[in-house]
């Protein structure tokens with residue numbers, strides 16, 4: 164079986180890590196996500212991962228209580244470091260070789276982000292987990308996925324989230340929303356579809372880096388996309 168992509172950037176939803184819990188990291192959910200990642204790693208595909216933090220803290224939630232936005236965003240980025248460490252450890256337990264690199268320096272805990280080293284790890288078959296988003300407040304981990312995906316020369320960004328693609332409206336709010344099988348960047352940005360933030364869409368469009376949005380809860384979906392099959396929604400130039 165030959166994969167359609169040699170190197171991918173996988174954006175994993177932080178919120179998905181909760182599974183059926185109200186908060187935090189559900190070990191069974193984490194293990195099932197790692198099994199999906201392993202099915203692709205076993206094909207020899209090089210994998211960079213950006214993980215979100217929505218299961219622990221989002222900057223906007225902090226500002227809702229009066230917190231300074233930048234402070235809240237740094238807390239959100241630290242939440243992604245915790246998720247990255249949990250993911251890396253779950254990978255270790257599954258026999259995968261993961262390396263965490265953080266955009267914020269916490270060198271006693273995880274390595275700093277160094278692009279050349281990340282690429283070398285990928286070439287060695289290690290899975291690189293990019294933590295702390297872009298390292299800057301006022302951004303999201305979707306934008307970090309677009310940025311790191313561009314930096315490492317990924318052929319596609321795969322956004323693994325809680326819905327099975329991009330819809331005409333948020334399917335969790337609008338039961339009449341319909342799913343796109345494919346959509347251009349221009350149309351996705353023009354329709355202001357909230358499944359990814361507009362900075363991430365714009366960066367991927369400029370870099371001609373396609374995005375595939377799919378459900379992380381659907382077994383085998385990640386592997387099907389990597390094998391070149393239709394799954395979720397493809398955002399193209």
Ligand SMILES: Nc1ncnc2c1ncn2[C@@H]1O[C@H](COP(=O)(O)OP(=O)(O)OP(=O)(O)O)[C@@H](O)[C@H]1O
Pocket residue numbers: 175176177178179214215216217218304305323324325326328329330331332333334335356357358359
């Ligand atoms: N047009 C749309 N099509 C699909 N989903 C949409 C749309 N508009 C809004 N959404 C919502 O966007 C969510 C996914 O984006 P979001 O970045 O918030 O979550 P995430 O991938 O879980 O990331 P994290 O938890 O790490 O922040 C979906 O769960 C869905 O409810």
Ligand SMILES: O=c1ccn([C@@H]2O[C@H](COP(=O)(O)O)[C@@H](O)[C@H]2O)c(=O)[nH]1
Pocket residue numbers: 177214215216217220221222223235236237238239240242243295296297298299300301302303304305306307
């Ligand atoms: O580059 C970034 C990435 C993230 N943040 C903050 O972290 C949280 C969690 O990330 P999600 O993408 O929402 O999962 C986010 O709400 C921001 O507060 C950031 O500031 N910069």
